[in-house]
Amino acid sequence: MxxxxxxxxxxxxxxxxxxxxxxxxxxxxxxxxxxxxxxxxxxxxxxxxxxxxxxxxxxxxxxxxxxxxxxxxxxxxxxxxxxxxxxxxxxxxxxxxxxxxxxxxxxxxNPIHSYRDLWDARTYPLPDGHIGWKGASQNFTFHGSVYTPNQFAFLVDRGHKPVGIVRHTPECAVVECVNPRHIADNAERWQRKQAEERAAALDAAAEELAS
Ligand code: SF4
Ligand SMILES: [Zn+2]
Known part of the structure; x- marks a missing residue:
């Protein structure tokens, strides 16, 4: 005034x-x-x-x-x-x-300005715990960065950007699913592989001891 x-x-x-x-x-x-x-x-x-x-x-x-x-x-x-x-x-x-x-x-x-706002606006529940992404599953720009829906889901959940490619884990075969628990980046896949190899080695050692 x-x-x-x-x-x-x-x-x-x-x-x-x-x-x-x-x-x-x-x-x-x-x-x-x-x-x-x-x-x-x-x-x-x-x-x-x-x-x-x-x-x-x-x-x-x-x-x-x-x-x-x-x-x-x-x-x-x-x-x-x-x-x-x-x-x-x-x-x-x-x-x-x-x-x-x-x-x-x-x-x-445009009230969608927080990452959480965008997540809430674009996702919807699917059966069996999967989470869908509304609209085309293409790259989009938000706050100056380009994301795929999976990259965005990873960032919102983990609090940091993914390393390398974000893919579904073997447990999820629903193409449009962006449930953060059903995706992993290169670093997480490597950690998972390491853990599986360590578990297999421990199992083998235990079997050897038992025989
Ligand atoms: S922007 Fe103009 S119309 Fe609005 S309060 Fe200021 S002087 Fe008045
Ligand atoms: Zn899923």
């Missing part, structure tokens, strides 16, 4: 972004809806999106840590998230503010 009736009298301040504010002269309350009033917040944001000084307004609100209202297209919750991500001094940089605002608005339009 443009703050042109603030401490600096209108007649004495230099011209700045506030002179072009779309909300200038409008009902002040419209930019201070109750945060639980989703329709009110969206209406205020719509006004901001048509405002020629949206980024300058967002920068003002962020640098002065405005707690209430919609400013520069950002709700109270979105600014609060940005306060956690950045130091106040960071907002002196207009290009950082522009990127932060665009990111907040993009996240609002």
């Amino acid at each position: 443009s703050n042109y009736t603030g401490a600096v009298p209108e007649t004495k301040r230099k011209k700045d972004w506030r002179d072009q504010a779309a909300c200038r002269g409008t009902d002040n309350d419209a930019w201070f809806p109750n945060p639980t009033n989703a329709a009110g917040v969206q209406a205020a944001k719509a006004g901001c999106f048509a405002c020629p000084v949206m980024i300058a307004c967002a920068q003002y609100a962020l640098t002065t840590r405005q707690a209430d209202g919609v400013w520069g297209g950002l709700s109270e919750g979105q600014r609060s998230t940005l306060y956690k991500r950045h130091r106040t001094a960071d907002f002196d940089n207009p290009s950082l503010v522009r990127t932060a605002v665009h990111r907040a608005l993009r996240d609002e339009l």
